[in-house]
Amino acid sequence: MKIAVCIKQVPDTANVKLDPETHTLKREGVESIVNPFDLFALEAALRIREAAGGEIVAITMGPPQAETVIKDAIGFGVDEGLLLSDRAFAGADTWATTAALAKAIESLDVDLVICGKQAVDGDTAQVGPGIAQRMGLPHVAFVKGFREIQDKHLVVERQMDDGYDVVEVPLPALLTVVREVGEPRPPSLKGKMRAKKYAVPMKGAVELGLGENEVGLAGSFTQVVKVFAPSHSGERRRLEGSEEEMGAQVIDALVDNQVIMLGS
Ligand SMILES: Cc1cc2nc3c(=O)[nH]c(=O)nc-3n(C[C@H](O)[C@H](O)[C@H](O)COP(=O)(O)OP(=O)(O)OC[C@H]3O[C@@H](n4cnc5c(N)ncnc54)[C@H](O)[C@@H]3O)c2cc1C
Structure with a gap:
């Protein structure tokens, strides 16, 4: 089975700082690591390869220095890596x-794509399902375990608030995984040695066959208008009234405190 694992480089800090002018994360001077949830995605892929054989390709999109997370993945034992990097992606x-x-995953012709459930910096949990949608693949989010691994389908356990679902998904497919999928193994010595010498293949927009308007800022439908750290006043307010009245009071408070903006 050929598996692509998406891994993201994220700042190694719980105290993320924001650039007030550009409204983006300040990455300078902050050590970067593999997104913790993506370590579970790597572990899931390694376990599937142990059970069913095959090959694992780790992919990241980021600045040139994001190649370090690909080397980390090689250290954990993946077969190949791919860095998507281009000024046009900014x-x-x-x-x-x-x-x-x-686009990159399409060119690899894989049976399975595995992502972490979310990135700890952007935190949207949209990228995994978004890739599946673009590729027309079935996807299962929040996978916590595998019951069956077959050439043509998987049977997985999907974590829910009140237990879990058992889902059969045909391949090719995309999964996002949660920590219960398995404790990530430490990198091996052999893997670390290979990572040192591994020349990470890189592709930009042109190699992927993507136009400038499809990627980066130009290809984005959303724009960050304002980013700020919420202040904690510690103020508490007890709501009174019916459920509808209390709901309306919550909306008013969110608008008053500029947490949300209501459209006209
Ligand atoms: C409106 C908006 C505007 C933004 N503008 C900017 C900006 O101007 N500059 C900027 O730097 N960032 C910007 N971002 C952040 C950027 O879009 C996200 O970091 C990126 O799209 C990934 O989203 P996420 O962090 O929420 O990942 P999630 O969707 O939470 O990640 C889920 C999983 O997808 C995979 N994944 C996610 N990102 C990658 C990646 N890059 N490579 C490989 N796998 C990945 C991982 O497996 C991860 O566990 C913006 C985000 C939003 C919502």
């Missing part, structure tokens, strides 16, 4: 991010 929202990732 400022991508989740839609434009999925454009590049989906």
